[in-house]
Amino acid sequence: MTLHPTSPKFKENAHQALGDTQLQKALGNVRQGFIDKRVHAAERLPEFEALRDSARDIKNHTLAHLDLYLERYEQAVTAAGGHVHFARTAKEACDIVGAICRRLEAKTVTKGKSMIAEEIGLNAHLEGLGMEPVETDLGEYIIQLRNEPPSHIIAPAVHLTKEQVASDFRRVHKGLDKDRDLTEPVTLLGEARQVLRERFLAADVGITGANFLVAETGTSIIVTNEGNGDLTQTLPKAHIVLASIEKLVPTLEDVSQILRVLARSATGQDMSVYTTFSTGPRRPGDPDGPGEYHVVILDNGRSAMLGTDFQDMLRCIRCGACMNHCPVYHAVGGHAYGWVYPGPMGAVLTPSLIGVDKAGHLPNASTFCGRCESVCPVRIPLPKMMRHWREREFERHLTPATVRSGLSVWGFFARRPTLYRLATGLAMRALAFAGGGKGRLRWLPGAGGWTRYRDFPAPQGASFQERWRKERANRKVA
């Protein structure tokens, strides 16, 4: 279950992922598709960079006034006939949802895609109450059949190949022709549509997430391509929205600014197909829509991030661009990160939510190449925050002993420049000698992790500092 993190085992997870041929094949789709699509969408909109600034500023303003916007939002929802519930923890959120479903004697509960539902482990909770939660986003549906957590925040089944999906459908969809052709994604989609249509119509309660909550009007917003979220929330007796405190934005105009960067950053669309603004339950005269409208607002550690080095992370709009552009994510996929949120945003958020003692490996799994920050639609300084986590890990003595002693040896020399130059000079000459004429080393004591897979380049010529001094001296002469 997703509630139990395997983040402490990141290194083993990653190792396994690198050797998983199915996974590596599937990850090829991430490496290819998302990056080009985002570039093309951004190029078509000359104001894209300025809109990123605008989106960042709106989120910053909202976070600085979060208590007040939450109050306004709550008033507006209540005025529209809806109910707002506050949950400090995952358990409280599950209990609130469970109580509503039980009161309505729900048997089938359909679900639109919600990362908060993953975070609180809602499906297991509902199953424990004897209800059947049914994921309706195609990707979420597939991973529910496999009893797996999502591996990407907007493409939950991106780690799977179509052959794996076909085999799951054959296993689960009983009563269909055994010899049916499931080789193409289009037939898989058609089958899921047919199976899930019945579930939509039978559902007693529908649960969705929220991309945004609008303080001005008490509106919750979902952004989808499939339309599953809309069928989930429109057909049953009650619609329950799961959201966290940082989803607030002040006005409809503010949402419109952010929508212009959301889909472009996520899938490279100008707009996702469906952007749905929901305000309260069915009204007098309405022929359809849910009879009850509830919003569960989760904290789960977020309020403690405000006012800290990690406040900027609360700007995140969950587009997935950071993981789509991350060389580490490309190599190991989302499951290796071991909890709900993978990639760079997960490497920053997960230690905040489950503790750096459990998730300390994640901010270390970064090359600091900076691509994540360069594509983030709300300009979150992700590498800087990963550095903050490394510092805290070090301060709390959570870093492994070998790293700590290595760093203190380096620190000893780094604080003594003459000794440092002498030692590095000697080491360079020794390595150059060991490399011989080939300029590379096939084996190096203490660096087996490197040389087992590739040669270590032997240093050549002068050190950086020597060259620097020489160049500067030359420049002065000139």
Add this chain to the structure above:
Amino acid sequence: MSGNPKNDSAMSNARAEIFANIRRSLGVTGTEAPRRDAVDDRIERAPKGLIPGRGQVTGSERIALFKAEAERAQASVAMVSSADAVPAAVADYLRDHNLPAAVRMGADARLASMPWGETALEITRGASEGRDLNGVSHAFAGIAESGTLVLVSGEDNPTTLNFLPDNHIVVVNAKDLAGDYEEMWGRIRFTYGKGQMPRTVNFVTGPSRSGDIEQTLLLGAHGPRRVHIVVVEG
């Protein structure tokens, strides 16, 4: 409403504690006048931010932009010169795609006043229960910037018609095409009142799709496989 009294008291504790935590973290009390004024002012004025140049065109250029963007999102678009020509355009579309000559629609007065009797279309009315192949809706507005339709819930245009039928035909008046989202929100406020919203506002940009299997984009996931827009000029 959460279920039982015990939960309700836990709820109010949770609410109080979350607000207290937010305020402690931000170093505020919640009573500071400048902060409250800033929030009241932003909600009152709803400043527009940066509007892209793309949608800032008028007249026939705006209609052309809406059409081009909707087609980019894989909707099809037909232009008619008056509301009276809509039923024939709908009948043509269904015939061209070998679809049954039957549609479901809501109580929208604009749709009701059209000469459906001049066609052979069989018309049923009200919300969809999932057995209709073709739905017809009248949009509140369209947005040229992204080729987006804006539909509002209610008896006139039941929300289920936007999602359950395989083929969704949407009528929109050319005069209701806004350049950008912000212009459209102005009209929502004018129609429904400041701070008020219809129960559901649906932005629809093309037909339903999914890329969840190997990132291959396919149309017709859970919502309509086709979206056909009839723009009424004049």
